[in-house]
Amino acid sequence: MSDLSYKEVNDTILGAMQPARTRYYMVMLMLGMLVTMFFGLWIYQVRTGMGVAGISSPVGWGVYIATFVFWVGIAHSGTLISAILHLVRARWRTAVARSAEAMTIFAVMTAGLFPLIHLGRLGVFYYILPYPTQRQVYPNFTSPLLWDVVAISTYFTVSLIFWYVGLLPDLASARDRWSGHYGPDHPRSKFYRAVAMGWTGAGNQWRHHGRSYLFFAALATPLVVSVHSVVSWDFAMSILPGWHTTMFPPYFVAGAIHSGLAMVLVLLIPMRKLLGLEDLITVWHFECVAKTILVTTCIMGYSYMIEPFTSWYSADIFERQFAWWRTFGETWLTKGYWAMWLFNVLIPLLFFFKKVRTNIWSLMIIAIGVNIGMWLERGVIVPASTSHDFMPHAWGPYIPRPIEWGILLGSFAWFTFWFFGFAKYLPTIAGSEVKEEEYHLGGSHSPTHGKPGFVLKDIRGAKTGVWGVFTTPQGLTHAVERIRDEGYDRMETYTPFRLKAVEELLGRGRSPVRYWTLVGAISGAVGGFALAIGLAAVNDLIVGGRITQRIIVPYCVIGFEGTILMGTLFNFAAMLYYGRVGYTRTLPPGYSHRLTEDRFGVFVACDPSQSRAAKEFLESLNAETTHVIA
Numbered sequence: 001m002s003d004l005s006y007k008e009v010n011d012t013i014l015g016a017m018q019p020a021r022t023r024y025y026m027v028m029l030m031l032g033m034l035v036t037m038f039f040g041l042w043i044y045q046v047r048t049g050m051g052v053a054g055i056s057s058p059v060g061w062g063v064y065i066a067t068f069v070f071w072v073g074i075a076h077s078g079t080l081i082s083a084i085l086h087l088v089r090a091r092w093r094t095a096v097a098r099s100a101e102a103m104t105i106f107a108v109m110t111a112g113l114f115p116l117i118h119l120g121r122l123g124v125f126y127y128i129l130p131y132p133t134q135r136q137v138y139p140n141f142t143s144p145l146l147w148d149v150v151a152i153s154t155y156f157t158v159s160l161i162f163w164y165v166g167l168l169p170d171l172a173s174a175r176d177r178w179s180g181h182y183g184p185d186h187p188r189s190k191f192y193r194a195v196a197m198g199w200t201g202a203g204n205q206w207r208h209h210g211r212s213y214l215f216f217a218a219l220a221t222p223l224v225v226s227v228h229s230v231v232s233w234d235f236a237m238s239i240l241p242g243w244h245t246t247m248f249p250p251y252f253v254a255g256a257i258h259s260g261l262a263m264v265l266v267l268l269i270p271m272r273k274l275l276g277l278e279d280l281i282t283v284w285h286f287e288c289v290a291k292t293i294l295v296t297t298c299i300m301g302y303s304y305m306i307e308p309f310t311s312w313y314s315a316d317i318f319e320r321q322f323a324w325w326r327t328f329g330e331t332w333l334t335k336g337y338w339a340m341w342l343f344n345v346l347i348p349l350l351f352f353f354k355k356v357r358t359n360i361w362s363l364m365i366i367a368i369g370v371n372i373g374m375w376l377e378r379g380v381i382v383p384a385s386t387s388h389d390f391m392p393h394a395w396g397p398y399i400p401r402p403i404e405w406g407i408l409l410g411s412f413a414w415f416t417f418w419f420f421g422f423a424k425y426l427p428t429i430a431g432s433e434v435k436e437e438e439y440h441l442g443g444s445h446s447p448t449h450g451k452p453g454f455v456l457k458d459i460r461g462a463k464t465g466v467w468g469v470f471t472t473p474q475g476l477t478h479a480v481e482r483i484r485d486e487g488y489d490r491m492e493t494y495t496p497f498r499l500k501a502v503e504e505l506l507g508r509g510r511s512p513v514r515y516w517t518l519v520g521a522i523s524g525a526v527g528g529f530a531l532a533i534g535l536a537a538v539n540d541l542i543v544g545g546r547i548t549q550r551i552i553v554p555y556c557v558i559g560f561e562g563t564i565l566m567g568t569l570f571n572f573a574a575m576l577y578y579g580r581v582g583y584t585r586t587l588p589p590g591y592s593h594r595l596t597e598d599r600f601g602v603f604v605a606c607d608p609s610q611s612r613a614a615k616e617f618l619e620s621l622n623a624e625t626t627h628v629i630a
Contacts, residue, residue: 004279006435006496006598013170013431014177016275020424031417038410041403042117050120052403059387059398064118066378067408070259071111071415072152072231073252073374076224077260078104079159082166083220086213092288094433095281098170099271100264101163102426106418107263108156110411115148117407141532142554144233151230154561155223158568162216165209165572168581169596170427172199173496176593188425197582201596203506205579206498211511212575219517219564219571226564228256230557235381241322242385245310251303255374258296258344261289262370269364271423280429283358290357293348293370301345318390325388326380331397333384336376343373436497439473456506457490460580462605465490467590468618469601469625476600477501479621483604486617490605494595513574520570521563528562529555590629599624 004012045052055062078100085093116122128139128149139146175192182189199205232252235243265286272281311323326337347369351357356366383398422428459465470476476493480502483491493502532555576582588603595601606614611628618626 004438006438009280009431009434009438010173010177010496010597012277012280013427013429013434014174016277016423016428017174017425024420024424028417028420031413031420034410034413035417038407038414041406041410045117045403045407046120046122052401054399054401054404056396056398058389058394058396059383061118061382061386062398063379063400063404063408064114066375066382067411068111068114068118069231069252069378069382070375071107071114071411072228073256073259073378074263074371075104075107075111075155075159075260076228076253076256077264078102078107079155079162079220079224080257080260081264082162083217083224086217087221090288091437092285094437095285095429096264096268096289097433098163098166098430099268099423099428100260101159101166102419102422102428103260103263103267104159105156105163106415106422107260108152108159109418110415112152112156113411113414138535138538141535141558144230144237147230147557148234150558150561151227154565155227157565158216158220158223161568161572162220165213165216165575166430167426168196168199168209169201169432169497170430171196172201173431173596174427176596180593197576198586199581200587200591201494201496203493203495203499203502203508205581206495207503207508208511208513208575208579210498210500212513212571212579215514215517215571216568219521219567222560223564224257225253226557226560228252235385238385240385240389241311241316241318242326242381245307247303247306247310250299251307254296254299254303255344255377258293258300259371259374261293261296262367262374265289265363265367266371267419269360269367271428275423275428277429280434283360286360286363287354287357290351290363293367294351297345297348297351304341304345322385322388326384329388332399333380333387336380340373340377340380343369344377432497439497439499451484451505451507454484454507455489456508459490459492459603459605462490463589463629464608464611465603465605465629466611466614466618467592467601467603467625467627467629468621468623469592469595469599470622471599471624473499473501473600475622476602477505479618479623480505480602482621483602483617488604488606488614492603492605494591494601494603496596496598496600499600511578513571513578516574517567517571521567523570524562524564524566525559527566528559531562532558590627603629 053062053064055064078097081093081100082097085097116125119125128146141147171192175189175196178186178189178192184190184193229249229252232248236245236248238244268281269286272278308323308327311319314320325331326333328334347366350362350366356362387398388395468479470479473495476495477499480491480493484505491506493499493506495502529552536555590603592599592601602618604614604618608630611630615626615628
């Protein structure tokens with residue numbers, strides 16, 4: 001990490017959010033024009049018909065579905081970096097996690113458009129929603145396509161909440177800085193004040209926030225694996241050559257992380273330069289991303305090798321002829337097949353050399369190549385099997401049309417437009433996590449311990465007391481211990497990042513949000529299975545000679561997604577309730593805006609008759625400033 005002070009970290013991150021220059025608005029205007037073209041082409045296709053696209057019999061899935069799979073894959077790296085690396089305490093995630101999380105949100109927003117584009121008739125979308133209807137037209141939860149809808153909707157919801165919860169402390173920091181510089185009535189001051197939901201950095205808030213964030217990570221981690229596994233089942237559950245294989249779930253998950261990590265480099269390398277974040281996002285962070293890409297590169301290379309081997313080893317004539325045709329046939333898909341080997345496996349292997357993975361230009365070029373290769377891979381997978389299946393007389397070519405290429409280009413503009421807006425108006429780096437990392441790397445800290453028999457009382461309703469503000473976390477920790485030993489039992493601390501040492505001194509136990517998370521997860525599992533099995537009973541479908549409601553396996557996807565979704569919603573609600581976030585946007589009397597930047601405060605609630613003695617006591621503890629709230 002850097003050697004910046006807490007204030008310098010704050011200034012660097014929030015300084016990138018200053019009013020934009022003309023160049024920024026020109027870029028946004030250009031992107032806006034491409035987005036307008038994107039929706040214009042889509043409207044033209046809806047009004048004219050799907051004949052303007054290249055899809056036809058026998059190829060019903062083309063560029064649109066391939067691009068859908070591509071964007072869902074791009075969305076995976078944000079959750080990987082934020083959730084999985086948070087659980088394993090990887091240091092390098094702190095500087096890049098926030099942007100990766102935002103990338104996840106915007107990638108899912110982009111991916112979600114393509115099933116609608118592919119449908120042609122947008123009005124039929126509502127048929128997949130499980131709502132009561134007199135016509136008894138209900139979704140079939142044994143269909144992988146419906147699993148897709150449920151999985152991606154859950155992923156988007158969980159990722160959005162996870163992103164927002166991580167943003168809360170930095171939104172409060174932006175609120176305080178903007179109000180101090182431009183006044184509380186500035187539009188952006190009002191916006192940050194609204195979305196910060198009254199966050200003050202109180203110890204009680206940090207206690208529940210930290211535990212809640214840990215459970216978010218634990219819930220999101222299996223979601224990373226499940227979502228793209230479910231997407232792969234759109235293909236693997238069919239019987240077509242090239243699709244019907246059990247290797248697709250791990251193959252798709254590895255490919256998703258591969259492309260997502262590459263997109264992180266593509267976005268963060270220029271963003272780091274344009275926003276002046278070189279001190280916080282260093283070449284070391286990019287090198288760590290490159291090393292992770294090396295892991296996924298090896299997995300992709302293994303998958304590419306094993307895929308034709310399984311076709312040969314199966315001794316299935318259809319699988320063998322398809323594998324040969326895709327590799328050596330006279331088609332653009334063959335060129336794409338060899339290009340994906342080049343871009344996804346051979347070139348990224350250069351990251352084994354330190355000079356390559358620490359050079360900004362080589363990182364950028366290889367990352368762009370990986371994204372090109374991953375889109376080509378999706379293009380090879382999706383239309384290939386339908387254009388060359390079992391019967392030669394049903395074979396047919398697929399060549400994308402200009403409308404499809406235009407919509408593909410527009411989707412990149414749509415994604416970039418949202419990311420550029422995020423980079424200018426929201427904190428792109430988790431400042432509170434960077435400060436906490438700096439605190440832990442700053443040297444050894446003396447162990448802390450609770451005091452037997454000490455019970456911290458709630459300060460809600462306290463209108464009088466004394467504030468003490470300290471310049472260092474060590475100073476606050478020492479002061480809290482002395483205040484506690486002096487007999488004061490009504491106090492609250494306010495810090496720019498979580499101080500576990502203070503929590504231990506005050507004897508704060510584990511947050512009860514874990515119970516609510518468990519209740520939510522159980523209710524989600526029960527509800528998911530009940531919804532799927534209940535609708536199967538209403539439909540009374542017979543599949544393969546068996547009544548569908550008696551087949552539990554297809555409903556496990558719905559049950560699992562319900563478990564994750566409801567566990568996340570209950571966890572979020574518990575954090576807001578116990579942390580008293582969102583209850584009011586009025587800050588505590590005497591609150592200093594620097595408490596979200598680089599100062600550490602304690603408020604000791606006491607009667608007016610005790611205020612003078614409490615103030616003198618805080619001054620004796622070397623508080624930078626003290627003031628009485630009467």
